[in-house]
Amino acid sequence: MTKRATKGIVCDVCSKVGARVRCVSETHGKGKNLLVIENIPMVSCPHCGESYFSAETLHDVERLKRHRRELAVHRRVGVLALPLRFAR
Secondary structure, eight states: OOEEETTEEEOTTTOOEEEEEEEEEEEESOGGGOEEEEEEEEEEOTTTOOEEOOHHHHHHHHHHHHTHHHHOOOOOOOOOOOOOOOOO
């Protein structure tokens, strides 16, 4: 579990103070089953370079995925794809 210190958060990986929480978005599924979850708190450590989710956050994400039909707000989104490049 991530602990808060007086000057930041203690990293669960390297145990140094200074990790920060930033919010990210993740996609799950594809096509008609695509789900985007926004504002997921992720701990990022500038010392060891690791980024991770807390166990509580992972449980929250799984709960949202299970209840997506009741909780999701439907939005239209544009989708882009890079052209495939094959080695020559």
